[in-house]
Amino acid sequence: xxxxxxxxxxxxxxxxxxxxxxxxxxxxxxxxxxxxxxxxxxxxxxxxxxxxxxxxxxxxxxxxxxxxxxxxxxxxxxxxxxxxxxxxxxxxxxxxxxxxxxxxxxxxxxx
Amino acid sequence: xxxxxxxxxxxxxxxxxxxxxxxxxxxxxxxxxxxxxxxxxxxxxxxxxxxxxxxxxxxxxxxxxxxxxxxxxxxxxxxxxxxxxxxxxxxxxxxxxxxxxxxxxxxxxxxxxxx
Numbered sequence: 001x002x003x004x005x006x007x008x009x010x011x012x013x014x015x016x017x018x019x020x021x022x023x024x025x026x027x028x029x030x031x032x033x034x035x036x037x038x039x040x041x042x043x044x045x046x047x048x049x050x051x052x053x054x055x056x057x058x059x060x061x062x063x064x065x066x067x068x069x070x071x072x073x074x075x076x077x078x079x080x081x082x083x084x085x086x087x088x089x090x091x092x093x094x095x096x097x098x099x100x101x102x103x104x105x106x107x108x109x110x111x
Numbered sequence: 112x113x114x115x116x117x118x119x120x121x122x123x124x125x126x127x128x129x130x131x132x133x134x135x136x137x138x139x140x141x142x143x144x145x146x147x148x149x150x151x152x153x154x155x156x157x158x159x160x161x162x163x164x165x166x167x168x169x170x171x172x173x174x175x176x177x178x179x180x181x182x183x184x185x186x187x188x189x190x191x192x193x194x195x196x197x198x199x200x201x202x203x204x205x206x207x208x209x210x211x212x213x214x215x216x217x218x219x220x221x222x223x224x225x226x
Contacts, residue, residue, distance in 0.1 A: 031212065032212035032213065034215075036217075041220075041222070042220065043201050043203075043217035043219050043220045044155070044201070044217045046214065046216060049212075049214065051210065089154070089155065093212070093213055094211075096207065096211070096213070097213075098145070098157060098160055098213075099213070101154055102154070104153075104154050
C-alpha cells in the first residue's frame, strides 16, 4: 500500500519567514495530494490540494509543489504569521483508495 | 453547503463502559464516511470507512465497531471501553469527484477520555 513520509516533525520560524514542509510517497499511481491544517482541539481543515496533472498551485501565501518523478510534494507558506501555528498533515491517494496521511508537522511561528 | 456534525464534543467514560459516538453530514447525498482516531501528539489512524448504508470496512481490528443506519449518519460504538481507546475521534466525509480524486472534510471531533 501507499506510504507517506513527512518532514520535519517540528518546525520553528520567526514571523515573516517562510516555512517549507516536505512529503514523499511510495505509490506512483497516487494522483491526489491534499494538505490539512489542524489547530489545537479542532478537526483538520483542508487548506490546499494538488492533482498529478499540475506541478504547482498557489493560494495567497500558501503554495504546493509536486514532483511526480521524484515522488515528493511540498507545502510552502510565505510571510508566516502567528495564526499559522498548527499541525500540518500531507496525504496522498489515487482513484477509489482512501487517503494515506503523513505523521504531521508542528509549525510554531514566533512573533 | 455541506456541514458535518459530531457529538458529543467531549466524553469521559470509565473502563468497561459502552460507547456511542455519532456523526451526521448535511448538504450532500451518498457520501463516503470515515472514522479516524488521533492519539495525543500522533497522526491520524483510519478506523472505519463506509461507501453506503450498511457497508462498513474496518482498517484496524479492535474492540470498536461502526454502523451506518442512514445515508448521512455514521456511528462509532464499543461494548466495553479500554484505557487505550482514549483519544480524539474524527469523522470525515467525501464524495468522489469526476477526476477520481477523493477530498475528505473533517468534523470538529470528539475528545474521549477513558478512566
